[in-house]
Amino acid sequence: MQRSSSISSSSVDAPTPRCHCGVTSPIRTAWRSDYPGRRFYGCSGYGTSRKFSFFQWYDPEPPARYFDVIRRLLETNECIRSGNTELKKTRQELLNELRRLQQSVHETRAELEAAVAASTAMEDNMLASVATTRRRGVVIIVLISVIVLLVFFPNRSR
Numbered sequence: 001m002q003r004s005s006s007i008s009s010s011s012v013d014a015p016t017p018r019c020h021c022g023v024t025s026p027i028r029t030a031w032r033s034d035y036p037g038r039r040f041y042g043c044s045g046y047g048t049s050r051k052f053s054f055f056q057w058y059d060p061e062p063p064a065r066y067f068d069v070i071r072r073l074l075e076t077n078e079c080i081r082s083g084n085t086e087l088k089k090t091r092q093e094l095l096n097e098l099r100r101l102q103q104s105v106h107e108t109r110a111e112l113e114a115a116v117a118a119s120t121a122m123e124d125n126m127l128a129s130v131a132t133t134r135r136r137g138v139v140i141i142v143l144i145s146v147i148v149l150l151v152f153f154p155n156r157s158r
Ligand SMILES: [Zn+2]
Pocket: 019, 020, 021, 022, 023, 043, 044, 045, 051, 052, 053, 054
């Protein structure tokens, strides 16, 4: 009788083995092995001391084909991982480029605003200068008219 979906460490066919430390060993899952996902009985302190070194496979040895499939899955996973790393790198480069562009836009806008302000000031000066020149022109024309009248018609009023 096979119980492939049992999760807990108790109530399986065989009694749960006890570790050298006296505690029953729970069923754990080995991910870093040739057969990732294969379950085993292992002390909760497994790997820390010789005292807690109890180890016994729970799942039967899988067929060779399983190893082949797992190896291919691991290779695919590695490809995806390196692709993901590449994507992260590209994303970071794009973000840096975006930051540079934003900085550039910011600087260009500041320059344009300064240029517009300078241009407006220059225009105001020119308008003021034109107004002054026009006033002077009117005064000069009036003076010339008075001089002409005095020179050509000096005795009219007498
Ligand atoms: Zn133990």
